Amino acid sequence: MFVEPYQLRLMTEADVPSVMNIEKTAYPFPWTEGNLRDCLKRHYYACVLEVGANICGYALMSMAAGEAHVLNICIQPDLQGKGLGRTLLHSLEQTARENKVEMLLLEVRASNKRAIKLYESLGFNELGCREHYYPGRNGREDALVLARQLSYCGHNTTFGNGPIL
Numbered sequence: 625m626f627v628e629p630y631q632l633r634l635m636t637e638a639d640v641p642s643v644m645n646i647e648k649t650a651y652p653f654p655w656t657e658g659n660l661r662d663c664l665k666r667h668y669y670a671c672v673l674e675v676g677a678n679i680c681g682y683a684l685m686s687m688a689a690g691e692a693h694v695l696n697i698c699i700q701p702d703l704q705g706k707g708l709g710r711t712l713l714h715s716l717e718q719t720a721r722e723n724k725v726e727m728l729l730l731e732v733r734a735s736n737k738r739a740i741k742l743y744e745s746l747g748f749n750e751l752g753c754r755e756h757y758y759p760g761r762n763g764r765e766d767a768l769v770l771a772r773q774l775s776y777c778g779h780n781t782t783f784g785n786g787p788i789l
């Protein structure tokens with residue numbers, strides 16, 4: 625289990641280079657910098673997880689009409705498997721609840737067993753499958769659509785770029 629202190633804060637434009645460094649090492653088919661900047665421009669919820677002064681993970685989520693969509697959640701490869709992904713996902717869930725979200729949705733590569741195990745352990749269920757959704761090394765790969773029903777906790781917070789969470 626992870627023991628060093630970490631902090632979660634909202635992502636800013638200044639974080640884009642560090643986030644892109646992790647993105648490129650963690651995914652075989654990473655987002656482009658444009659994808660990331662576009663999410664920030666649209667004021668999607670975006671946070672980074674820092675250990676000391678270093679960003680070691682991040683997550684992005686859109687929220688509208690009672691639904692939230694986890695767009696990206698990622699931990700730098702050498703720190704994976706230490707509980708940080710679970711921490712980030714808990715924080716997304718908390719933010720979603722505070723923003724009156726009732727349903728949390730995400731897509732995951734069918735081959736991404738680690739991520740699927742994490743999501744299932746947090747109560748996500750499979751809603752369906754989008755065939756040939758992702759690019760892959762041997763042709764395209766299916767996406768599983770997972771969902772988790774949330775109960776609203778009763779108060780609202782703002783989201784977007786701003787202060788420490």
Ligand SMILES: CC(C)(COP(=O)(O)OP(=O)(O)OC[C@H]1O[C@@H](n2cnc3c(N)ncnc32)[C@H](O)[C@@H]1OP(=O)(O)O)[C@@H](O)C(=O)NCCC(=O)NCCS
Nearest residue numbers: 650697698699704705706707708709710732738739741742
């Ligand atoms: C998926 C990801 C965010 C999970 O974060 P993480 O910090 O590695 O995961 P955690 O240490 O919090 O582990 C959470 C759960 O994942 C599962 N898990 C973690 N490491 C695992 C491994 N090596 N094998 C199988 N399952 C594993 C376990 O269920 C674990 O729970 P447990 O520790 O109670 O058994 C991270 O691995 C990652 O960034 N992967 C690359 C990017 C990615 O695939 N993102 C998801 C896109 S949908």
